[in-house]
Amino acid sequence: MHSDSVTSKLGWTERRRLKEVARIKGKLIEKKLTLAMIDEHYNLPARTAGNAVHEPHLAGERAIAAALDTLPHLLWPSRYFADGRRKSPQPPENYRYGRRAAAVDETEAA
Template identity: 55%
Template sequence: MHRPSQADKQTTTAVDRKISEITTIKSKLYRAGLTLLEIDRTYDLPRGTAGTTLREPNVKGERAIAAALGTRPELLWRTRYHASGLRKSPQPAENYVRPATMAQRQIEARA
């Protein structure tokens, strides 16, 4: 009568949560009609900072993206902030692990 514990739900790893977080933020930017390069230019950030911020913690990038979306950084990056809204310092090591690229994930899925 009992089903296996994995039968109808998938476990989510830190990498899966990170990919989900990145895609959520990207979709919000798309709906707002914004690009990462526009955010870099508008907030006087070095080129590529906003894009890197999606994958790795960066205070200025987080604030710029949140400001462009009209929200607070702790609502976009829950893994980088405490529930109180204070930024974690130091950041957990898992926040610096880069997720595999789409091509790498496709190769892993085939294997």
């Protein structure tokens, strides 16, 4: 059986996050939308929607969900509870480079 050497080295939470990103990007392609178009239409600073795909950003999440005619908690189950409430604070694994990794680096440097 074929095994992707990159994804096989990733943890479960990272694979889940990448699947969320891929699913959202696929939906954008189906609707012929770009993240830059969403930024412009919803008057967001440049790259806000692009960043929101990868890391928690409330305004970007809401804009992407609205553009896709859905709700944010349906696009990012890792960032929201099933009833639609946003997790606060966000778990460290929801960040691309992980806040936990930065904390570990700081303790090792000490």
